[in-house]
Amino acid sequence: MITKVEGFIINTTNYGETSLVINLFTKEYGIIGLMAKGAKSIKNKLHALTRKYTYGFFYIYYKENKLSILSDVDIIDSFKSIHQDIIKISYLTYLCDLTNQVYKESSEKTIYDLFINTVYKLNEGLNPVVLANILETKYLNYLGVGLNLDCCLKCGSTKNIVTIIDGGLLCKNCYQNEPIKDLKIIKLLRLYELIDIKSITNINVLDQLINQTNEFLDDYYDRYTGLYLKSKKFLANLKDAM
Numbered sequence: 001m002i003t004k005v006e007g008f009i010i011n012t013t014n015y016g017e018t019s020l021v022i023n024l025f026t027k028e029y030g031i032i033g034l035m036a037k038g039a040k041s042i043k044n045k046l047h048a049l050t051r052k053y054t055y056g057f058f059y060i061y062y063k064e065n066k067l068s069i070l071s072d073v074d075i076i077d078s079f080k081s082i083h084q085d086i087i088k089i090s091y092l093t094y095l096c097d098l099t100n101q102v103y104k105e106s107s108e109k110t111i112y113d114l115f116i117n118t119v120y121k122l123n124e125g126l127n128p129v130v131l132a133n134i135l136e137t138k139y140l141n142y143l144g145v146g147l148n149l150d151c152c153l154k155c156g157s158t159k160n161i162v163t164i165i166d167g168g169l170l171c172k173n174c175y176q177n178e179p180i181k182d183l184k185i186i187k188l189l190r191l192y193e194l195i196d197i198k199s200i201t202n203i204n205v206l207d208q209l210i211n212q213t214n215e216f217l218d219d220y221y222d223r224y225t226g227l228y229l230k231s232k233k234f235l236a237n238l239k240d241a242m
Contacts, residue, residue, distance in 0.1 A: 004057055006026065009023070010100050017040070021033060021036075022036055026112075027113075030103060030107050036050045037069070053092060055075070056076045059074075081125065092122060098139065106144075114197060130210055160173070
């Protein structure tokens with residue numbers, strides 16, 4: 001029996017001379033494996049439908065906890081703008097890798113919509129650094145290391161906050177010799193945590209603040225999540241080369 005699922009191809013792996021194994025993030029079943037028989041052959045109907053980052057309705061013979069078989073695909077969106085831009089495609093690669101790892105840690109269905117909505121905004125041309133940081137901030141809760149942006153980490157006070165450290169805030173009374181962070185970073189992180197990605201129409205944030213917030217999240221991920229992604233390192237190298 002063929003089942004129709006909405007999904008996004010996270011990555012693909014060659015299987016034999018003519019076939020592909022697809023890592024598909026689906027709305028219905030989370031991340032599943034698909035066998036696309038003959039998809040590497042140019043003459044096969046699946047060839048143009050099984051490229052990385054394809055978003056559509058996938059018609060499959062679903063097998064729980066096994067490789068399902070792909071029958072056909074109806075494309076929902078080809079995201080042409082992303083595929084024509086090396087910066088956007090590099091960020092999409094990172095977001096796919098990150099989402100794959102986060103879903104392994106927490107199989108929450110809400111992750112799917114967060115990811116797809118971010119891809120749409122990336123395709124619309126919104127700042128890729130900000131979009132990645134918004135998703136990173138939201139994913140921290142799924143990884144069990146969410147930021148405490150409500151009160152002082154040590155005393156619980158909500159007044160006289162002077163900096164953020166170790167994922168929490170510090171007030172003036174509890175502060176000792178910790179590095180001072182711009183309080184605007186805290187406000188931006190709060191916004192990232194609460195904002196509905198689907199509702200974003202434009203991004204007006206100073207580049208300096210974007211970079212500082214990105215550096216904070218990079219450091220926090222390195223220290224507390226245990227995730228080390230090659231695609232993230234590639235982004236850093238790409239930025240240095242520009």
